Amino acid sequence: MLWRHGQTVWNAERRFQGQSDIPLNETGQAQAERAARLLAALRPDLIVSSDLSRAASTAAALAQLTGLEVTLDKDLRERHGGGWEGLNDAEIRARYPAEHASWSPPDGEPSAVVAERVGAALQRIADRLTENGPGQASGLAVVASHGAALRLGMSRFLGLPEELFNVLGPLDNCSWSVLGQRRGRWRLLEHNAGTLPDPVVLSDDR
Numbered sequence: 001m002l003w004r005h006g007q008t009v010w011n012a013e014r015r016f017q018g019q020s021d022i023p024l025n026e027t028g029q030a031q032a033e034r035a036a037r038l039l040a041a042l043r044p045d046l047i048v049s050s051d052l053s054r055a056a057s058t059a060a061a062l063a064q065l066t067g068l069e070v071t072l073d074k075d076l077r078e079r080h081g082g083g084w085e086g087l088n089d090a091e092i093r094a095r096y097p098a099e100h101a102s103w104s105p106p107d108g109e110p111s112a113v114v115a116e117r118v119g120a121a122l123q124r125i126a127d128r129l130t131e132n133g134p135g136q137a138s139g140l141a142v143v144a145s146h147g148a149a150l151r152l153g154m155s156r157f158l159g160l161p162e163e164l165f166n167v168l169g170p171l172d173n174c175s176w177s178v179l180g181q182r183r184g185r186w187r188l189l190e191h192n193a194g195t196l197p198d199p200v201v202l203s204d205d206r
Contacts, residue, residue, distance in 0.1 A: 050076035055146060119157045
């Protein structure tokens with residue numbers, strides 16, 4: 001199960017985060033806690049997370065309910081955005097029109113490199129699941145990471161060619177995709193699941 005982190009201030013402001021270490025905001029923490037209650041009911045066997053705080057904090061909400069430890073893996077980090085990090089879409093369009101058209105952040109990480117990095121991490125995680133017959137994994141791993149990283153990584157993991165990486169749509173904050181194995185082959189079973197209205201965050205000023 002591939003789980004995107006909860007909302008941050010930069011998400012709310014629609015800023016390119018990349019590998020800038022922006023923490024969850026109040027809404028994001030509430031999203032993580034609510035999603036964790038749903039995922040804990042599935043009795044995961046393993047939790048692995050990007051080491052960026054927004055993903056690690058999301059994973060921690062699930063760890064608290066399950067008693068599992070979170071393994072941090074820097075290869076699950078978001079795509080490095082170079083000069084785009086911290087900018088919103090209008091600013092990127094204005095300052096980098098050519099790069100925006102091809103979605104290639106200056107001094108950033110190419111899509112194919114992200115796909116290879118994250119896809120390899122997903123393969124390592126799959127390999128950690130208990131073997132149940134030749135080439136057949138059993139158990140449930142929950143992977144907390146980032147929108148672009150997960151989309152590109154799962155595309156590579158599933159064997160999609162680079163020209164089809166954009167076939168999969170984005171993941172909303174704290175939503176997930178489910179991959180399953182059948183006859184030794186991995187398949188996409190659900191995508192962008194768990195999307196619900198944002199939780200109400202109560203103020204302390206009551």
